[in-house]
Amino acid sequence: ASDIVDWSDVERTVAEGKLLGDLAHERIPRFVECFATDGERAMPAARFTETFVELEGPPEEGARLPSLVLVRAFVEGESIEEAIARRRRFASADLVRVARSLFEIVAFLHELHPPIALGELARSSVVIDAAGAAHLVDVGVALRNGATAAGPSDGDRARDVARAADMVVALAGGEAASSSLPKELAAAVAVARARAKDSSPNPAREVLAALDAP
16 A cells, blocks of 8 residues: 555546556466555545545645555565575576566567556566566566557667566576576576667567577
8 A cells, every 4th residue: 555645546546456457477467456545444546536526736844645555466476576585596497487487478568558667677577486487576677667559669668678687597596606507598598688788679578489499
């Protein structure tokens, strides 16, 4: 839940709910509902303006603010951020599984019409489930990074792929351990970083092809 400071908060949260509702991917948590509450009443966020008085400027100190709640399906597991913090060790096959599932999500988003780029993809936004697959639990980062109907540039896509590759390398133990990556994963990371420099139109698919190369 997040407190409402101005109407951009309402618009952004409703837009995030609509974005999630339009996505259909097994590793992007399903959108359930979006509602507003003042602690006593709850209503769909779309009807918020019919009930609450519009806020003008910052709220007074100590004022009780209504909140917006965006409900998504729960993904059990730990985030990449948590896994790195506790120095979780991954077998080679598990690292490849995480990488493949993460790049599949990125490719899916890049191939939408219009495409979606995630910008500063956070380690806390990617959760690894018990089977070792990555789930993107915060697509709203795309909205906070200014996603538009025009879609991302090739450079935006390349940065997403490079950021995902950096996450996988960090899971493996960081740059110092990159020389011990499985052969196919090392090739995929090399492709991701190369595409960050030359801006390919579909870098995530190129990375997946490198992962699957004999």
